[in-house]
Amino acid sequence: MLVHITGSGGFVGQNLISFLESSLLQVQPIPRSQLAGDFPLNGNSVIVHLAGKAHDLKNVAGPEEYYEVNFGLTKKLYDAFLKSDAKKFVFISSVKAVVDALDFTLTEDMVPEPQTHYGKSKLMAEDYIRSQPLPEGKSYYILRPCMVHGPGNKGNLNLLYQLVARGIPYPLAAFDNMRSFLSVDNLCFVIKEIIDRDDIPGGTYNVADDEPLSTIELIRLLSEAGGKTPRLWNIPGSFVRGLARLGDRLHLPLTTERLQKLTENYVVSNEKIKLALKKDLPLSAREGIIKTGRAFKNA
Numbered sequence: 001m002l003v004h005i006t007g008s009g010g011f012v013g014q015n016l017i018s019f020l021e022s023s024l025l026q027v028q029p030i031p032r033s034q035l036a037g038d039f040p041l042n043g044n045s046v047i048v049h050l051a052g053k054a055h056d057l058k059n060v061a062g063p064e065e066y067y068e069v070n071f072g073l074t075k076k077l078y079d080a081f082l083k084s085d086a087k088k089f090v091f092i093s094s095v096k097a098v099v100d101a102l103d104f105t106l107t108e109d110m111v112p113e114p115q116t117h118y119g120k121s122k123l124m125a126e127d128y129i130r131s132q133p134l135p136e137g138k139s140y141y142i143l144r145p146c147m148v149h150g151p152g153n154k155g156n157l158n159l160l161y162q163l164v165a166r167g168i169p170y171p172l173a174a175f176d177n178m179r180s181f182l183s184v185d186n187l188c189f190v191i192k193e194i195i196d197r198d199d200i201p202g203g204t205y206n207v208a209d210d211e212p213l214s215t216i217e218l219i220r221l222l223s224e225a226g227g228k229t230p231r232l233w234n235i236p237g238s239f240v241r242g243l244a245r246l247g248d249r250l251h252l253p254l255t256t257e258r259l260q261k262l263t264e265n266y267v268v269s270n271e272k273i274k275l276a277l278k279k280d281l282p283l284s285a286r287e288g289i290i291k292t293g294r295a296f297k298n299a
Contacts (some may be wrong), residue, residue: 007050043085070121139202150184183288225293
């Protein structure tokens, strides 16, 4: 089985290629430059579409970039898939295609109402895939991962680890929240199962680790991975929010958007994908965080 992968140079792409090649699958990256023109797709193959415009925490990207990449590129690739002999199309979307913040567990039944251009552009791509007649023998899989972490990740989890590693107290312990995470190992496992098997129904699936974690527990796990003692400060929430608003104006590390991401509730159900797989995920949420923390320590 040949696996075409876009976004192979990114964090998930690099981990996925290593994962698939260790399972003796043949991988063929499709570079962004090739996507701009015509590109061949071999017959007995699967397309895993990872390439996209990520959510921009610095707010320097224009709205058109999200739609050109997340929707336009996906449409072009999916149209090529429909005309080819390739069998499966795996699109990596995001839970942000559904909702940006929530106080309940997210399932696939929820009607999407994204608020950002990132989420809206991902949803447009999803809707296009679902709207096209699917030839016999083909299937699509829209995967909506939550926050993905693992070796090579440079997102907010890395920033938290750097805080822990330097012995800096975590100042947001007053915020009580629960959120879902996704080990890149678990995401790669799900993708490989879809590639290998023909008994997994096509459709849209949330992808998350089994159990959500609080940010306080996250700090403790990262501290354990780094051989540190967790330091937690219970600074009043109103004071922290004021600092974050000041950070918006002065371009400080703590901004209102980053504060929201660190303290929001965002719990994602993985029940549908696990029922389809009929298998457990390789790593628990805690095992995945510790593995990522150790990778940060050794980087």
